Amino acid sequence: MTTTRPLAGSWRLVRLAVRRDRTVLPVWIASITVLTWAVVASYAATVPTEADRIATATLSASNPMTRIFDGPASGASLGAMSLVEGYKVFAILTALMSAQAIVRHTRADEETGRAELLGSAPVGRHARLCAALVLVLGANLVLGVTTATAVAANGLAWSGAWAAGLAVAGTGWVFAGVAAVGAQVLSTARGANAVAGGALGVAFVLRAIGDLRGEITDGGLALVSAWPSWLSPLGWGQQIRPFYQDRWWIAGLFVALTAALVAVAAMLTDRRDLGSGMVPARRGPARASRWLISPLGLAWRIQRGVLLAWLVSVAVFGAVLGSMGDTLEDYLAENATVRQMLLSLSPDADLMDLFFALIMALVGLACAGYTVQALLRMRSEEVSGRLEPLLATAVGRRRWLIGHLLIAGAGTVLLLTVSGLASGLTYGAITGHWTEGVGGFLAAALVQAPAALALGGLVLTVFGLLPRLAAPITWSALAAALVMGQLGALLDLPQWLLDVSPFTHVPLVPAEAFTPGPVAALCAAAILLGALGVATFRRRDLVIGA
Amino acid sequence: MEHVIRTQGLVKAFGRTQALNGLDLEVGRGEVHGFLGPNGAGKSTTIRVLLGLLRKDGGHATLLGGDPWRDAVSLHRRLAYVPGDVQLWPNLSGGEAIDLLGALRGPVDVGRRDELVERFQLDPTKRCSTYSKGNRQKVAIVAGLASDVELYLLDEPTSGLDPLMETVFQEVVHEITARGGTVLLSSHILTEAEALCDRVSIIRDGRIVEQGTLASLRHLTRTTLHVTTRHPLDGLDGLPGVHDVVTTHDRRAAGFEVEADHLDGVVQHLGGIGVLTLTSAPPTLEELFLRHYGSEPARPDGTDVPATPRPRRARTSR
Ligand SMILES: Nc1ncnc2c1ncn2[C@@H]1O[C@H](COP(=O)(O)OP(=O)(O)OP(=O)(O)O)[C@@H](O)[C@H]1O
Ligand SMILES: [Mg+2]
Numbered sequence: 130m131t132t133t134r135p136l137a138g139s140w141r142l143v144r145l146a147v148r149r150d151r152t153v154l155p156v157w158i159a160s161i162t163v164l165t166w167a168v169v170a171s172y173a174a175t176v177p178t179e180a181d182r183i184a185t186a187t188l189s190a191s192n193p194m195t196r197i198f199d200g201p202a203s204g205a206s207l208g209a210m211s212l213v214e215g216y217k218v219f220a221i222l223t224a225l226m227s228a229q230a231i232v233r234h235t236r237a238d239e240e241t242g243r244a245e246l247l248g249s250a251p252v253g254r255h256a257r258l259c260a261a262l263v264l265v266l267g268a269n270l271v272l273g274v275t276t277a278t279a280v281a282a283n284g285l286a287w288s289g290a291w292a293a294g295l296a297v298a299g300t301g302w303v304f305a306g307v308a309a310v311g312a313q314v315l316s317t318a319r320g321a322n323a324v325a326g327g328a329l330g331v332a333f334v335l336r337a338i339g340d341l342r343g344e345i346t347d348g349g350l351a352l353v354s355a356w357p358s359w360l361s362p363l364g365w366g367q368q369i370r371p372f373y374q375d376r377w378w379i380a381g382l383f384v385a386l387t388a389a390l391v392a393v394a395a396m397l398t399d400r401r402d403l404g405s406g407m408v409p410a411r412r413g414p415a416r417a418s419r420w421l422i423s424p425l426g427l428a429w430r431i432q433r434g435v436l437l438a439w440l441v442s443v444a445v446f447g448a449v450l451g452s453m454g455d456t457l458e459d460y461l462a463e464n465a466t467v468r469q470m471l472l473s474l475s476p477d478a479d480l481m482d483l484f485f486a487l488i489m490a491l492v493g494l495a496c497a498g499y500t501v502q503a504l505l506r507m508r509s510e511e512v513s514g515r516l517e518p519l520l521a522t523a524v525g526r527r528r529w530l531i532g533h534l535l536i537a538g539a540g541t542v543l544l545l546t547v548s549g550l551a552s553g554l555t556y557g558a559i560t561g562h563w564t565e566g567v568g569g570f571l572a573a574a575l576v577q578a579p580a581a582l583a584l585g586g587l588v589l590t591v592f593g594l595l596p597r598l599a600a601p602i603t604w605s606a607l608a609a610a611l612v613m614g615q616l617g618a619l620l621d622l623p624q625w626l627l628d629v630s631p632f633t634h635v636p637l638v639p640a641e642a643f644t645p646g647p648v649a650a651l652c653a654a655a656i657l658l659g660a661l662g663v664a665t666f667r668r669r670d671l672v673i674g675a
Numbered sequence: 676m677e678h679v680i681r682t683q684g685l686v687k688a689f690g691r692t693q694a695l696n697g698l699d700l701e702v703g704r705g706e707v708h709g710f711l712g713p714n715g716a717g718k719s720t721t722i723r724v725l726l727g728l729l730r731k732d733g734g735h736a737t738l739l740g741g742d743p744w745r746d747a748v749s750l751h752r753r754l755a756y757v758p759g760d761v762q763l764w765p766n767l768s769g770g771e772a773i774d775l776l777g778a779l780r781g782p783v784d785v786g787r788r789d790e791l792v793e794r795f796q797l798d799p800t801k802r803c804s805t806y807s808k809g810n811r812q813k814v815a816i817v818a819g820l821a822s823d824v825e826l827y828l829l830d831e832p833t834s835g836l837d838p839l840m841e842t843v844f845q846e847v848v849h850e851i852t853a854r855g856g857t858v859l860l861s862s863h864i865l866t867e868a869e870a871l872c873d874r875v876s877i878i879r880d881g882r883i884v885e886q887g888t889l890a891s892l893r894h895l896t897r898t899t900l901h902v903t904t905r906h907p908l909d910g911l912d913g914l915p916g917v918h919d920v921v922t923t924h925d926r927r928a929a930g931f932e933v934e935a936d937h938l939d940g941v942v943q944h945l946g947g948i949g950v951l952t953l954t955s956a957p958p959t960l961e962e963l964f965l966r967h968y969g970s971e972p973a974r975p976d977g978t979d980v981p982a983t984p985r986p987r988r989a990r991t992s993r
Contacts, residue, residue: 413766413800414770417778434766513762517728521726521728669730
């Protein structure tokens with residue numbers, strides 16, 4: 130019967146999924162909605178007059194950094210300007226919400242064996258995927274409505290507000306589809322989430338290239354993006370241009386791509402067995418090598434796949450960012466207004482140095498994502514029960530922890546080094562400015578390490594004190610750091626709040642002088658928080674099972 | 676007797692769940708000690724406290740003369756642990772997992788390891804993610820039992836093993852005790868406990884409700900008798916220690932249960948009636964366990980909850 134009615138039982142699974150996510154999804158939706166409301170509300174204060182708005186819009190159309198990070202300028206209306214600035218963060222958060230939810234209800238269930246239990250009930254072959262999609266696509270529709278309401282609540286027109294809601298929800302749909310495919314291809318939840326994360330990075334880079342190479346129109350107030358932006362779902366979200374053009378037909382692109390991805394996922398479901406991926410497991414050695422037999426050796430074995438995937442990603446990402454450098458140099462040479470604006474950030478800085486610093490601030494945040502992921506691996510070892518037999522051997526808790534700490538810490542520094550080198554070398558190859566490029570990017574990258582490690586210290590502390598909440602707390606902290614770094618100034622958040630994010634304290638090296646004080650403080654925070662985590666973990670019960 | 680494990684008044688709570696409630700457990704050196712009790716009684720919790728994976732809330736526990744929490748690492752060199760539902764690293768092969776768990780404890784006897792891999796018919800080159808439940812369990816058993824240590828903590832080690840492998844497991848445990856090893860065996864498989872254990876402790880709701888040698892526990896159980904007699908059976912119901920009497924219409928055949936202490940009186944009574952046939956089902960631990968595994972809570976005064984009648988395999992008397 131399961132072959133004849135592949136969707137049987139879906140509706141009951143939807144209700145189960147809604148029940149399981151009754152806190153997680155509402156928290157995500159509420160956070161993104163409140164953030165949207167706050168961004169639009171604060172934007173009015175930063176550009177009070179028509180003249181301010183025109184000046185700012187002109188600048189953001191011509192400023193290559195804004196083009197790379199924020200997207201295409203879309204006129205001088207308050208709605209358009211605030212959404213151009215906020216969309217990148219809304220979109221990243223929505224994509225993460227959607228991808229994680231899909232993986233949670235598909236691949237993660239197969240890993241824990243919950244799916245098997247359901248698969249034995251009268252539930253069709255596609256029912257689980259279908260239920261996950263209904264849940265997540267539905268959640269995105271809700272998010273679209275709440276986002277639109279948040280925008281309109283600031284006194285803006287409903288038509289533009291709905292367009293903004295569409296941009297956010299459509300992005301969520303596409304990444305739900307990406308995660309659905311990832312969950313069929315890879316046999317672990319981690320791998321499936323990584324596919325979505327990688328797709329997000331690629332989408333960001335494509336639209337950054339397209340927007341950087343775009344053309345200014347509309348009397349200097351707007352940008353027409355070049356074709357690479359149209360290859361990216363993040364680009365589509367921006368090309369809707371809420372409050373400027375309100376291009377509703379882009380909804381068709383979102384729906385078509387989502388439908389195609391869902392069709393691929395459904396086809397893959399038909400072709401594989403429950404629990405397996407598309408890649409069959411190979412045989413392994415009958416005996417362990419000498420290198421495996423130590424807590425560090427085992428930690429390396431567990432962690433190396435994730436690290437390798439990150440290394441490849443940051444190398445590519447870094448190279449693409451570095452290659453934007455020459456276009457940037459040309460723009461800066463031509464455009465005195467933009468030069469003035471950038472120098473207001475840091476008066477004595479060299480402009481290219483500022484570029485290195487700003488790019489690497491974003492890369493630093495991404496690498497902190499690795500730090501969090503690698504350290505949370507300790508928690509998944511504990512939850513799954515794999516840690517228990519290990520600690521029943523003569524391995525002490527501290528020795529076990531240190532194995533993972535070394536890899537996560539060294540891995541973070543390695544990732545930053547590789548992204549700095551990749552950016553620097555491509556920049557050098559294109560512009561011929563090898564020393565400035567490599568030196569600048571590398572310095573800008575490495576100065577992020579203490580901040581990423583401080584966040585890692587937080588992961589350890591939470592792991593020691595509140596193991597059950599380790600993942601939600603630390604991922605929220607990373608998301609908060611992203612919001613504060615990208616939107617903190619706009620939202621006019623109080624300084625004490627910004628100071629909570631370790632990334633607030635990173636000097637804009639090489640544009641600014643290296644200030645040892647804050648960096649040393651971050652290192653100290655990393656060590657203290659880490660030590661607190663180690664100490665509390667050694668005193669607590671093992672908490673197996675979520 | 677030298678105690679390898681000794682707990683007194685051990686207490687452990689998880690939030691409002693009182694998992695251990697004043698647990699007194701004693702395991703002597705060289706014995707195979709059965710640790711039996713219904714689901715959720717606290718067996719795994721006890722073993723995890725003994726391994727220093729959980730911190731006790733109260734009471735005392737000594738393991739191999741040391742403190743299970745403080746001396747965890749040094750004690751673990753002298754013991755091996757086999758969990759009931761082992762989780763392994765999906766991308767390691769079974770052989771790698773065995774070597775890893777063995778070598779992290781101490782020196783590995785490679786010959787013994789290979790012998791056990793052979794005897795348990797385990798393919799060590801398969802990835803742990805592709806093992807069946809039983810084969811995953813074999814990995815944990817081989818990793819644990821291949822090591823030559825003083826104490827083996829086995830928490831439902833044979834869950835998922837087929838009967839053939841169950842036999843191999845029992846052989847290996849006999850070999851371990853022959854070498855002088857001590858075993859704490861938590862199990863739901865009563866035949867396994869009867870075949871292996873010198874002494875058993877029965878745990879219920881976080882405390883030990885019965886403890887002793889198999890023989891002394893059998894003493895607590897009832898023997899089932901089926902008789903046919905020449906004369907009508909009268910007065911059976913009134914005899915002390917007789918329960919659940921079922922008689923035929925003509926009152927010349929009956930089945931009933933007798934407490935061990937009163938068997939003598941019953942046989943004398945039957946002698947006067949003229950016994951034609953007599954079969955008796957020997958006392959099994961099963962009955963005792965079922966009484967303790969039942970859904971009613973154990974009585975606070977420690978007496979047993981009365982057994983409910985249930986169908987029984989009848990065996991001829993010896
Ligand atoms: N980490 C935990 N958090 C909360 N409660 C727990 C935890 N671990 C065990 N318990 C509870 O403690 C009690 C004892 O559990 P334990 O696992 O020790 O039982 P058990 O005797 O091993 O049962 P089984 O035969 O099913 O393995 C149960 O009520 C269980 O629900
Ligand atoms: Mg148990």
